[in-house]
Amino acid sequence: VNDPTTTTPGWSALAAELARKVADAVDLGDLTWLDAVRRTPRHVFVPRFYRQDGRGDWDTIGPGDPSWLDSVYQDMPLVTALLTDERGHKIVVSSSTKPALMLRMLHALDIEPHHRVLEIGTGTGYNAALLCRHNGDDAVFSIDIGADLVSTARTRLAELGHTPTLRVGDGMRGMPGGAPYDRIIATCSVPAIPSDWTEQLVDGGLLLVDLKVGLHAGNLVLLRRHPDRLEGRFLPKWAAFMSARDRDAVTPTRAPSVSQSDAITQSMTRIDPDPWSGLVPWFLAQAGEIALSGYGLRGPNLDTRRFSSLDGSWCQVGPPDADGNRQVSEGGPRRLWLKVEHAHREWNEHGQPGWDRIGLTITPDGTHRVWLDTPNGTLRRSLQPATGPT
Numbered sequence: 001v002n003d004p005t006t007t008t009p010g011w012s013a014l015a016a017e018l019a020r021k022v023a024d025a026v027d028l029g030d031l032t033w034l035d036a037v038r039r040t041p042r043h044v045f046v047p048r049f050y051r052q053d054g055r056g057d058w059d060t061i062g063p064g065d066p067s068w069l070d071s072v073y074q075d076m077p078l079v080t081a082l083l084t085d086e087r088g089h090k091i092v093v094s095s096s097t098k099p100a101l102m103l104r105m106l107h108a109l110d111i112e113p114h115h116r117v118l119e120i121g122t123g124t125g126y127n128a129a130l131l132c133r134h135n136g137d138d139a140v141f142s143i144d145i146g147a148d149l150v151s152t153a154r155t156r157l158a159e160l161g162h163t164p165t166l167r168v169g170d171g172m173r174g175m176p177g178g179a180p181y182d183r184i185i186a187t188c189s190v191p192a193i194p195s196d197w198t199e200q201l202v203d204g205g206l207l208l209v210d211l212k213v214g215l216h217a218g219n220l221v222l223l224r225r226h227p228d229r230l231e232g233r234f235l236p237k238w239a240a241f242m243s244a245r246d247r248d249a250v251t252p253t254r255a256p257s258v259s260q261s262d263a264i265t266q267s268m269t270r271i272d273p274d275p276w277s278g279l280v281p282w283f284l285a286q287a288g289e290i291a292l293s294g295y296g297l298r299g300p301n302l303d304t305r306r307f308s309s310l311d312g313s314w315c316q317v318g319p320p321d322a323d324g325n326r327q328v329s330e331g332g333p334r335r336l337w338l339k340v341e342h343a344h345r346e347w348n349e350h351g352q353p354g355w356d357r358i359g360l361t362i363t364p365d366g367t368h369r370v371w372l373d374t375p376n377g378t379l380r381r382s383l384q385p386a387t388g389p390t
């Protein structure tokens with residue numbers, strides 16, 4: 001093995017410091033994960049990354065930049081692949097996940113050294129390297145839709161002596177060749193759990209994925225396979241991954257259909273329209289009801305929020321007046337903001353539950369049922385059967 005780590009002196013002290021930061025951020029029972037962070041050269045997987053400047057342009061940061069090595073060992077996500085969309089805009093299609101988040105997920109999955117693990121979203125290959133250190137190369141399977149990503153990840157892993165099974169393809173179908181798996185981890189978000197993942201998981205196995213039913217609506221959910229269902233809860237802390245793509249290119253933006261209705265409803269609200277000011281009710285509003293896809297800032301001071309859904313419905317929420325009231329306008333076939341109001345009311349009535357009180361059950365027909373505290377609990381909502389990204 002040609003050791004690429006010898007050409008960058010100083011990396012192991014930085015990796016040890018990163019492991020210390022991760023240990024401060026995440027309560028890891030299993031110290032072997034920290035050892036994997038300490039011994040895995042992240043700079044081999046991130047030979048360059050992209051950083052947006054104040055004007056929105058992307059700078060490339062590589063070994064020629066004095067900040068490169070230091071940045072690579074910070075506990076930060078790093079953008080590693082950009083593609084250009086049909087309007088000429090650069091779109092992020094891959095990144096190296098924030099290490100503390102990665103470790104939080106690996107820890108939550110309770111991965112034992114003998115487990116076979118499938119990763120959806122190989123990206124740089126860094127997480128696959130951590131898995132190889134922990135479980136051995138033969139137990140690690142990883143798939144990405146980006147052919148170039150997989151080929152570079154394979155080369156980098158091989159340079160370090162790792163030969164996990166890597167595939168190019170749509171991870172929404174899992175990776176049948178290596179099934180069954182004891183654990184499945186996805187590092188891209190999905191609107192529903194693909195049935196192939198359930199089928200490729202052993203009974204009692206665990207699956208961890210970022211379920212996002214709409215714009216910012218959802219979180220990491222940890223599901224166990226039972227003979228007749230997948231079931232589990234959301235993790236207490238919110239996180240967000242990039243959405244799964246259905247092609248090795250940028251997914252074309254889907255424009256909302258033009259509203260047939262000119263009728264505009266006006267009302268007042270006291271709810272802050274920024275999703276992150278109430279992420280659980282924001283999810284409940286969209287779970288099984290409406291999926292918001294468009295988001296924009298409006299008004300002379302950019303303090304008005306506008307949301308839209310693909311059926312042409314939209315709502316616009318203005319800044320608060322002196323009493324905290326905001327003007328709402330809604331148009332299109334459905335009253336989007338009304339759903340948000342209902343979800344907030346219900347969430348308040350139940351004592352403002354956090355993510356870890358919200359659970360999910362998925363039955364073989366693909367129905368996703370959201371519940372509070374117990375599978376028969378209140379707050380029940382049903383999401384559409386899993387179809388994968390459309």
Ligand SMILES: C[S@@+](CC[C@H](N)C(=O)[O-])C[C@H]1O[C@@H](n2cnc3c(N)ncnc32)[C@H](O)[C@@H]1O
Nearest residue numbers: 094095121123124127144145170171188244245
């Ligand atoms: C956050 S990055 C992965 C980070 C990676 N685990 C690492 O350690 O570098 C998300 C990845 O998901 C991949 N992805 C998106 N849609 C996919 C799909 N349908 N199937 C498989 N991979 C997909 C992207 O190409 C991207 O590389």
